[in-house]
Amino acid sequence: MLTLIIGSVIFIFALYSGFKIKNFYLERKKYYGDLSDFIVYYENEIKSYKLRLSDIIEDFTTFREGVFSSDLKNFLQKTKSGDGADFCFSKKLLCVSDKETVSNFFKNIGKCNLEGELNNIRNFRNRFSERTITVQNKSEKDAALYMKLSILTGLAVMIIVL
């Protein structure tokens, strides 16, 4: 009986770990996706309406949940102080090199005329769009893989214990 309980606990723990790792990769996939969506939205809004950055961010994050929306709202709050703000990442979802690219983009956001701003967006998208697709595909695969691995590991340990 005791071994059954121990085995079950180990299996549940392995399942839980797998779930957390899967969520991490899915969050990463969503983060890159939301970042990409924001860049497209930003470009369209400034091209069509020349809306201010604060209005664009507020509109974008109104009905959107997620880590990127939360980071964007924090960035907006900091920029309102007027001292210039760095984009802060609340979770380590981006790779190190991507973090630098994104930070540099947000450091220079809103500081040029329209032509300059659109050029910055285009440069960012050229560098980042393929990377986004690669990371999203990999994250999805990794999420599924780690979930399966955790189930198998849990089952294997459970069987060994039993």
Added chain:
Amino acid sequence: MWKYLFSDKVNFLISQYFRENEVCEIRLRRDKPLMVKSFGNFCEIIDVERRCPYICTSQDIERVIITASKNSVYAVSEQISKGFICFDGGIRIGICGEGVMNNKEITAIKNISSLTIRVPHQIFGLTERLGTEWLNFENTLIISPPAAGKTTLLREMCRVLSNCNYNIALIDERGEISGSSNGQTYLDVGKCTDVICYTEKNAVYENIIRSMSPDIIVTDEIYGEKEMDNLYEANRCGIKICATIHAGGMEDLERKTYYSKIINCFKKFIVLSKIPCVGTISKIYKSEGVC
């Protein structure tokens, strides 16, 4: 409102001299002392720690531009090319720097070296000096040199006329008269006033006459032949005009060649002066002669 444009240090230094609602104008020039004006002369702001004038840096200037544009310089680049940015509360920030030309037009200003921040003040009761006769409104032109109080008087005239149930179309090209921002007016321009702001004036005259059916058009700093033509046409449609113009006095005005077209449209001329103080009405003319 103007405090948002500056760092805590600059706000602290200015607050040593003036209260927030006493400041009328702030001048920043790169590598030169910070100058602030209340209702009198300019005053050099001293950095009390260093015991010398506070010298403006390029970071101070950049901070004003970024804050005034709300981190969206692209959204105000047209304003910048015209030499100003409008901020909340009717604050106008004049810009000087290197012009970028394209086809003989200024398309941008770069390397901004100086800023003039003008803070509007609403003063109620200014029209009491005009008596009550003026409320049977006739076309009125306020003549004034720069910074003599013409916009403040115009705003008060607009408010009073509007509250006397005249339908006013206020053409507020730089948002200074109404203090408009995001569709909200920060300054009281009256209950019957329709405000059109941040638009080239000559582009709106015809549309506003047709769509808003105003009794009076109120506009600031009329300039150029095209605007004279627009005002002439508006007057011909039966709409009255209350406007201001930059000039030293009637003699200066008569020298402006494009003015002759509508000289007969205006019935009353109010001449302002800075002596002995800003907003002094030095003369009022009626078209028949001096009052």
